[in-house]
Amino acid sequence: MRNYWPSSRLLGKRKVAQWLKPKVPITTGGSRDSLTMTVILNVGAGTGSSSADEAWSQIASFFEATGVNAHVVTVKNRDKMGATIRKALETTESTIVAAGGDGTVSAIAAQLAGTRKRMGVLPLGTLNHFAKDLGIPLELEEAIRTVVNGHTRAVDVAEVNGRVFINNSSLGLYPRIVMHREAQEEQLKRGKWPAFAWATVLAFRRFPFLHLRVCAEDWELDRKTAFVFVGNNEYDMAGFRIGGRTHLDRGKLGLYLTHRTGRFGLFRLALHALVGRLNQANDFDAFYVEEASIESGRKHLLLAIDGEVTRMEPPLHYRSRPGALRVIVPTDH
Secondary structure, three states, rough: OOOOOOHHHHHOHHHHHHHHHOOOOOOOOOOOOOOOOEEEEEEOOOOOOOOOHHHHHHHHHHHHOOOOOEEEEEOOOOOHHHHHHHHHHHHHEEEEEEEEEEEHHHHHHHHOOOOOOOEEEEEEEOHHHHHHOOOOOOOOOHHHHHHOOOOOEEEEOOOEEEEEOOOEEEEEEHHHHHHHHHHHHHHHOOOOHHHHHHHHHHHHOOOOOOOEEEEEEEEEEEEEEEEEEEEEOOOOOOOOOOOOOOOOOOOEEEEEEOOOOOOHHHHHHHHHHHHHOHHOOOOOEEEOOOHHHEEEEEOEEEEEEEEEEEEEOOEEEEEEEEEEEEEEOOOOO
């Protein structure tokens, strides 16, 4: 990611304030001096070239220029994020800002869901699915302007066995790809995309099939599948917007799975998706439900939750939590 911000140490505080001067009036309500936000900055997120000090300085300088008192806290990994979030919940009156990728946003959202506190998002990751689906700008300056000027919107979260997620959870092939990718990055020092490519090859070589029973509302089905995907609301599964969401406030889970599909079958499904005909595929099912349960004869299931791989003991109980998260979004969304 291009370093979009000049260093405040080079420009000086006055020039930074002038360069970052808001393009439109800021309407935060109440005294500007009394408005305090806590920004939790994951300095390990994304592909930016800025150092931790530069990222901290850039974010703090812009908030200062807009008259908002932002307390910027840096974390280097997810292991220490939980304690940082809990402290922020105790000390921050209204708004906590997640500055990082989808994993950072998910971790903070999990703590804020069900509370009256608001979440702002500064998308500093590689993919930034949550920010894109809510129309939050990907440029840092505009994202901060949204946090300051935007309005609060209640959106859904989903959870599996009590663990909250904002995007999706999956079983089968994808968690193994993530696991192999992380090993490639850590052990072989490969970049994220080369590691992902090699991880996909490795996962396909050891193709995992799961025997599952899926129960939702008034129906159930037995499936031998290589892929189960549960989304927080409905995902676009065809065309150029594949993998995106139009709505995050419908109170539904998007439940997608293949059945009896091998390696070549999955490639065929990918082609169906690209030409906009995935719904016509005979070996692909899509359901939209409020709750679902997945049972298995295995003692533990490997699953990915917003990109993080974990193991859980089945059955897996998924449910939607409508309007549980208050997020600051642009005024036109």
